[in-house]
Amino acid sequence: xxxxxxxxxxxxxxxxxxxxxxxxxxxxxxxxxxxxxxxxxxxxxxxxxxxxxxxxxxxxxxxxxxxxxxxxxxxxxxxxxxxxxxxxxxxxxxxxxxxxxxxxxxxxxxxxxxxxxxxxxxxxxxxxxxxxxxxxxxxxxxxxxx
Numbered sequence: 001x002x003x004x005x006x007x008x009x010x011x012x013x014x015x016x017x018x019x020x021x022x023x024x025x026x027x028x029x030x031x032x033x034x035x036x037x038x039x040x041x042x043x044x045x046x047x048x049x050x051x052x053x054x055x056x057x058x059x060x061x062x063x064x065x066x067x068x069x070x071x072x073x074x075x076x077x078x079x080x081x082x083x084x085x086x087x088x089x090x091x092x093x094x095x096x097x098x099x100x101x102x103x104x105x106x107x108x109x110x111x112x113x114x115x116x117x118x119x120x121x122x123x124x125x126x127x128x129x130x131x132x133x134x135x136x137x138x139x140x141x142x143x144x145x146x
Contacts, residue, residue, distance in 0.1 A: 041093040045083055048097045051105050061093035063146050064120040065138065068097045068111035075132040076115045082135045092119075092142045121145035 041061055048054045048066075058064050067083050069076035087094035099106040099114055109118050110128050119127040119141050127141050 041087075041091060043088045045087045045094040045096045048095050048102065048105070050102065051108075054095060054097070054105060057093060057095050058120045058123055062122060063092040063142055064095055065092050065142060066095045066097060066109060066118040066120065068099050068106050068109055068114060068116040068118070070099050070114045073114045079115050079132045082133075082138065085135070086138055086142065090139065090142050091146045119145060 039060055045067070046057055048057065054066070065083075065086060067076075067079070069079075083094055083096070086092065097105055097109065097111070099111050106116075110116060111118075113130050115130070115132060117127075117129045117133060117138070118125050126145055129137075129141075
């Protein structure tokens, strides 16, 4: 069964990459070097509504920081201002997964504790951090993969 889920995710990613390429060819945002075009990232965190939505986000943006959180989690609440400022001030898209609402999504992300942060670069998970992190650490990860 996991092979069929993996195959489906691969198909969704490929479809999203094609759609992104088409969108860029028809009016994307040029990067700072004047080279390849890219989609501008949102200035606010994106609330993930399910696994297909997360796949779409990861397929659309080059670097995505996924914050697996719970409303009752103290460290998650302390991290919230940092997550919001990273969304507004970096080139990464920031996605938020409520682990209580989306338990089936949190498990494959490796969210055994909260907060868990997963960084995606070019559609692939590259870093996983558990616990509250400082802004400098998260900015460094984003810059390294941007």
